[in-house]
Amino acid sequence: MAALVTWGEELKTGWTFLDDDHHRFVELLNDLHRASRDGGGSEAAPAVLADLIALMTAHFDKEETAMRQSRYRLLSDHRMQHDLMRAKMDELALCIAAGSVVTAGALIDFMLDWLSQHIRRHDRDLARHIAKRVSVGR
Numbered sequence: 001m002a003a004l005v006t007w008g009e010e011l012k013t014g015w016t017f018l019d020d021d022h023h024r025f026v027e028l029l030n031d032l033h034r035a036s037r038d039g040g041g042s043e044a045a046p047a048v049l050a051d052l053i054a055l056m057t058a059h060f061d062k063e064e065t066a067m068r069q070s071r072y073r074l075l076s077d078h079r080m081q082h083d084l085m086r087a088k089m090d091e092l093a094l095c096i097a098a099g100s101v102v103t104a105g106a107l108i109d110f111m112l113d114w115l116s117q118h119i120r121r122h123d124r125d126l127a128r129h130i131a132k133r134v135s136v137g138r
């Protein structure tokens, strides 16, 4: 099972509107990870997952709007990454509803890994792009 992701400087983009959401995702995914490690029987899991899906859906929309408005060259690549995670969230919701603990655990591990890599690479690149375009609002 993958390690928990620790929130810290190396995951920050410098933009509060991104960092606050990312911080919350890390917390929610870590909560789900713990629940699945402890047997997956946590009654809190569906509620945590619902929060995670609501936040991530709104967050991806927010980033994609920022990409369109700032004419980000890598928009379609970045959106494909988000689409992958949207599909994984749907899969995870089905697994948790069905009580498929092992598959849910594997998906949560994948999502934790995806999140830290996506933030470091794709979201930071987007953050640098926005910083070049906007001089206020940080």
Ligand SMILES: [Fe+2]
Pocket: 018, 022, 059, 063, 119, 123
């Ligand atoms: Fe993001």
Ligand SMILES: [Fe+2]
Pocket: 063, 078, 082, 118, 122, 123
């Ligand atoms: Fe992103």
